[in-house]
Amino acid sequence: MKKLLLLSALLIFACSSDDEGVSTTEKQLLSIELFNLLKEDQCFEGENGSFEYENGKVVRVDYQHYFYNGCSGGFNYNFDDTEYREYLHLENKIIYTRSYDGIVQEFLTNSDGTAFGLDYSDEGYLNGANPQQWEWLGGNLVNISTNEGGNKVINYSDIDDRTGYLGLALASTFFGPLDLIMVSMCQMGLFGRGTAKLPSSVIYNDDDGYFQLDYSYTLDDDGYPIYIYIDYVLFNSSAEQYAIQTGQQATLKLTYTN
Numbered sequence: 722m723k724k725l726l727l728l729s730a731l732l733i734f735a736c737s738s739d740d741e742g743v744s745t746t747e748k749q750l751l752s753i754e755l756f757n758l759l760k761e762d763q764c765f766e767g768e769n770g771s772f773e774y775e776n777g778k779v780v781r782v783d784y785q786h787y788f789y790n791g792c793s794g795g796f797n798y799n800f801d802d803t804e805y806r807e808y809l810h811l812e813n814k815i816i817y818t819r820s821y822d823g824i825v826q827e828f829l830t831n832s833d834g835t836a837f838g839l840d841y842s843d844e845g846y847l848n849g850a851n852p853q854q855w856e857w858l859g860g861n862l863v864n865i866s867t868n869e870g871g872n873k874v875i876n877y878s879d880i881d882d883r884t885g886y887l888g889l890a891l892a893s894t895f896f897g898p899l900d901l902i903m904v905s906m907c908q909m910g911l912f913g914r915g916t917a918k919l920p921s922s923v924i925y926n927d928d929d930g931y932f933q934l935d936y937s938y939t940l941d942d943d944g945y946p947i948y949i950y951i952d953y954v955l956f957n958s959s960a961e962q963y964a965i966q967t968g969q970q971a972t973l974k975l976t977y978t979n
Contacts, residue, residue: 861915871927
């Protein structure tokens, strides 16, 4: 499992869909909140966040990073103030600024907005980035494998991904239920086309064992997910940090414009 967790850093700026996968309505994601962790003595790390836009592009994500401990009374934030990430969109590049340490980075993009230097199929799907290989089937990312032998299998529901990016963000997040960085990168189109459907489960396999997340959804009248329910399933793991999550349930609440 540790090997797979490290891989998210290698893909962090390289995910949304092209025009065929973009939602047919005007809704933009405003916030994501994680709550309802039900298992006692459960310690969990994550982020709540809100999104700002200019000209239809994400320009800022405000977030609070927290550690949740079920036995000590709920959410405990380890930042006094909300932190932020900012994105400046220029021709053929994005400048990324992170508030808590002041880091500023520049990332090159192709003319279609995808990340420069990565390999895409003729249909616009990302084939992966070393050391990952991405396998697509029927418009969905179904497997992520690594040169070191780890892999992640993604199964899908019959629910269309109306956002054009949440399905891919859920499928490609390697730690926790949903990574806000992955969401914003997917919104920007850096990974090429998104998934056609929303995932029903993701299954991790590596030297530490086997770990599974199951997803179900409540949709609004336009077909957008407003609640994502997560069930944690675990078998044969030697990693303590995952074992404590067995049987846990959590909920993501999402809000949109309109």
